[in-house]
Amino acid sequence: MDTSYWSTSRLLSTAARLNENRDNERLRSIGVTHSGVTILKVLASAGSMSQVKLAQIVRVQAQTVGKALERLEMRALVTRQKSESDRRVTFVALTPAGRTILDEVQQGEGVPLGGAGYAEEDLRAALISVINATRDNLLAPGPVPEPQLVASA
Incomplete structure (x- = not known):
């Protein structure tokens, strides 16, 4: 697919x-x-x-x-x-x-x-960021900024 x-x-x-x-x-x-x-x-x-x-x-x-x-x-x-x-x-x-x-x-x-390990933690952090930014942007007037994705070292 x-x-x-x-x-x-x-x-x-x-x-x-x-x-x-x-x-x-x-x-x-x-x-x-x-x-x-x-x-x-x-x-x-x-x-x-x-x-x-x-x-x-x-x-x-x-x-x-x-x-x-x-x-x-x-x-x-x-x-x-x-x-x-x-x-x-x-x-x-x-x-x-x-x-x-x-x-x-x-x-x-x-x-x-x-999953397990750092990749799972990075994915969870990125998804939480997307969810929070999307929720916050739905409530805020004006243009919609892109969510900031955090990658760990």
């Missing part, structure tokens, strides 16, 4: 999809997905929060998070509880079993994710 004529957007989305598919294959053995691990990481870092806030943090629709949470809740990796004061709000929390699975993934116990 000749990718030399693809737009940057198509290259990024294809790379993201392939990376997520690779990670999902590796995660299948412990019964979680790439999106599930992302949710577990957010909850481990930020603590219990509303489902809407969780969706905002991971930048997806609340319905999309809801489907992933159903799968995580069935495995007892998260809990969901309606707010007492507003029944429309659902709070999500990481369970001890969810923490254990997350620890296994993060320690790479039989489920290595992503």
Whole structure:
């Protein structure tokens, strides 16, 4: 397949999809997905929060998070509880079993994710730069400057 004529957007989305598919294959053995691990990481870092806030943090629709949470809740990796004061709000929390699975993934116990080495770190830094610049430029008036890509020595 000749990718030399693809737009940057198509290259990024294809790379993201392939990376997520690779990670999902590796995660299948412990019964979680790439999106599930992302949710577990957010909850481990930020603590219990509303489902809407969780969706905002991971930048997806609340319905999309809801489907992933159903799968995580069935495995007892998260809990969901309606707010007492507003029944429309659902709070999500990481369970001890969810923490254990997350620890296994993060320690790479039989489920290595992503690449390894400096090339992976350089790619991550470049992608973070592109994402931040694109997000910032969407909010800023005027011409759109090019993102600054950082290469390590």
